[in-house]
Amino acid sequence: xxxxxxxxxxxxxxxxxxxxxxxxxxxxxxxxxxxxxxxxxxxxxxxxxxxxxxxxxxxxxxxxxxxxxxxxxxxxxxxxxxxxxxxxxxxxxxxxxxxxxxxxxxxxxxxxxxxxxxxxxxxxxxxxxxxxxxxxxxxxxxxxxxxxxxxxxxxxxx
Amino acid sequence: xxxxxxxxxxxxxxxxxxxxxxxxxxxxxxxxxxxxxxxxxxxxxxxxxxxxxxxxxxxxxxxxxxxxxxxxxxxxxxxxxxxxxxxxxxxxxxxxxxxxxxxxxxxxxxxxxxxxxxxxxxxxxxxxxxxxxxxxxxxxxxxxxxxxxxxxxxxxxx
Numbered sequence: 001x002x003x004x005x006x007x008x009x010x011x012x013x014x015x016x017x018x019x020x021x022x023x024x025x026x027x028x029x030x031x032x033x034x035x036x037x038x039x040x041x042x043x044x045x046x047x048x049x050x051x052x053x054x055x056x057x058x059x060x061x062x063x064x065x066x067x068x069x070x071x072x073x074x075x076x077x078x079x080x081x082x083x084x085x086x087x088x089x090x091x092x093x094x095x096x097x098x099x100x101x102x103x104x105x106x107x108x109x110x111x112x113x114x115x116x117x118x119x120x121x122x123x124x125x126x127x128x129x130x131x132x133x134x135x136x137x138x139x140x141x142x143x144x145x146x147x148x149x150x151x152x153x154x155x156x157x158x
Numbered sequence: 159x160x161x162x163x164x165x166x167x168x169x170x171x172x173x174x175x176x177x178x179x180x181x182x183x184x185x186x187x188x189x190x191x192x193x194x195x196x197x198x199x200x201x202x203x204x205x206x207x208x209x210x211x212x213x214x215x216x217x218x219x220x221x222x223x224x225x226x227x228x229x230x231x232x233x234x235x236x237x238x239x240x241x242x243x244x245x246x247x248x249x250x251x252x253x254x255x256x257x258x259x260x261x262x263x264x265x266x267x268x269x270x271x272x273x274x275x276x277x278x279x280x281x282x283x284x285x286x287x288x289x290x291x292x293x294x295x296x297x298x299x300x301x302x303x304x305x306x307x308x309x310x311x312x313x314x315x316x
Contacts, residue, residue, distance in 0.1 A: 058237045060260035095256025102218035
């Protein structure tokens, strides 16, 4: 479902999700679980990017979304990201969903679902801002393949 | 409920919670919602501290627990905090609960409950490591008074 009042088209969503996918590929190249995120203002300006760096930084909090939220707040000079959209290649975990809620992001666009670790399976109600909208399944096959290939390659290395 | 196999006594818990309270007071002095956290190894070494800095850093992710988790991982040289205990003055939100789960912290000691924003009211099952134990209500009155006084003072300033 997409907020019908939004001027952003599916083509725009796919374009920004491809930038998030490019972030995810940077994570993969570093041996990190490949998840990427991009935050865009209502006028289409990219204000935050991030890719998973939990191994490189030895820090479980260094998920793609967390870094994108922090980066966007620094870029915009304020901690609230009202009016902005987050594009993320994999459904956020509850840590990231909590940060997205606190930041008051207005729209969350998700690539692939994460039935095991995604916030949907662990929360009793939406953790996002009450007026935030969620769009799922943008470039889903590509986002999922990236993660699946990463784990397949890792298993075959053992 | 406290894990009966733990050699840590209630007096130890109160001692560490008072250090978390001292962190929370530092937040209050900066005009931040007063929440503090301390992470302690099984042998009683303090490896991480943090207090809420969301306003100072313009960053919704700068909760006390997040900073303590990151600090402890840097101190110990690895992202997993197995065997460690987190002392936090207020029940963690889902963002922090997610980080605590990812970090594999073994024990979570909570001061005051947070019925509105705490993870308990938003999650369908424990977000922590399956073997983690949770102790609630340590120095609860003191932890709660700190937060309540902060909001009372803020209302009276308006």
